[in-house]
Amino acid sequence: MKTILTTGSNGLLGQKLTEKVLAEGRVKLIATSRGINRYPVKEGYAYAEMDILDVAQVRAVIQKYQPGAIVHTAAMTNVDTCEANKELCNQLNVDAVQTLLSICEEKNIQLIHLSTDFVFDGADGPYREEDAVNPVSYYGESKVLAEELLKNSQANWTILRTILVYGITNDMSRSNIVLWAKSALEKASPLNVVNDQWRMPTLAEDLAEACLLAVEKNAKGIYHVSGKDYMSIADLVRKVADYWSLDPSFINEISSTSLNQTAKRPVKTGFVLDKTIKDLNYNPHSFEEGLAIMDQQMKR
Template identity: 65%
Template sequence: MKTILVTGSNGLLGQKITAAVLAGREFNLIATSKGLNRFMPENGYIYETMDILDPSNVRTVVEKHRPDTIIHTAALTNVDKCHEQRELADQLNVAAVQTLADICAEFDIHLIHLSTDFVFDGAAGPYDEEGTPNPLSYYGETKLRAEQVLQRAKCKWAIVRTIIVYGIVREKSRSNIVLWAKEALEKGEPINVVNDQWRMPTLAEDLAEGCLLIAEKNAEGIFNISGAEMMSISELVGKVADFWKLDRSLIREISSASLNQAAKRPVKTGFILDKAIHQLGYVPHHFNEGLAMLDNQLKARDL
């Protein structure tokens, strides 16, 4: 049975990969993250504390378990924080990838790295895997440099580009645009939502499935893994309101310029998914199906 090691296993994607393996996927799993394991149950896989900014720690863990594949989910993904804390963004989003690439080359490990639609400027979306990157933000720049690290690397590699990932983790502290909108509207709070940016939101379970398909098939190269439906951010939030029968009148549509965000965002990204569909057998859920799954998970968690 193939062994996979996941970095950032306490995060949303990391937890969904763990859940998929425990649900019956044929892998031995080594889950790693900084600090204590926040995923329950803790049986059925091995958990190791690992700091991706400590090359000797990474080497020790990898050498101990000798995985066939590493799925690298850990990163600094807050776009404005990357803009403001550039050295930290460089370390987490670029230097850590170089460390993993070097170790994977040494031990003949297949490295799957998570990237983003923010490597593009949004002028020509939706993009296929051959689209020309041109990031607008420092976050996008670091993710593009990480892609370039892999493209120069001597290990087997795959890059997974994704868009606005939503879902829930076991603890209640993590949020994303779907949960943020739902919770604010349930409290009767007015929310400002941009109506001039377009994305294809991705269910976390779908992204985990895409990563595991790549691991199973030892696939190499760049793969777009996202939802299949293009919508504006305001449309996305409107669908959240409609699904949970919340008050749409609380949604205030605004322009991106009025937010005065530190980092620029691309206007329209989105992906063409043909490669993942045909080469991997990837089939994303419709957005409303994803919301229904999320609703069931929230009800189960709150029991």
């Protein structure tokens, strides 16, 4: 059984990976994150504090546990913060990847790196893996730089690009679009939602499954991982309102140009999933199925 080490284990995807490993036992898990372990169950896996910017600590943890694969979920993902603080974005999204990559090359460890639809400009989605990248934000640029590091390395690497991940954990330090929309509508708060950007939202459980499939199949190369449904952000929020029987009259559709965001967003992304379905046996849930899964988890 392979031993995998996850970075960013306190985040949404990190916690879903822990949950999945504990439920299914397909790999041995070393969960790592900055600070204390926020996952409620502490048995059945190892946890180590690891700041991905602390090169000595990263080396020491990997040396101690000798994983066969690293699933690198930690990153700076707030698009506007990345635009405003390019230096920190670069440290977290590029330099940290170089650190992991160097160690993976030395020790022959598979590196599964999470990337994003924001590597594309959104002029011509949905995208295939081989389509040309052209980011319109610094966040997207940092992810392209990281991808280039992997492509030019001697490591055994896998890039999983994903889109708009949603889900729920016990200790959400950050919200995501589904929780944000549900919470605002439950409070009957007016909600400004863009109607001119299209995405394929990804259930965190599906993304966690893709990570494990990439490890088990020793996949090499770039894979697109998202949900199967293509929709505008406004449609997404309307589906949330519809699922939980919330009043859609609080949804105010606006154009993205009126938002005045620090960073530009691609207009139409979305992925062609054929390669991932064929090579990895990836089988994502529909958006409605994803909402039903979240609903069940909220009732626990």
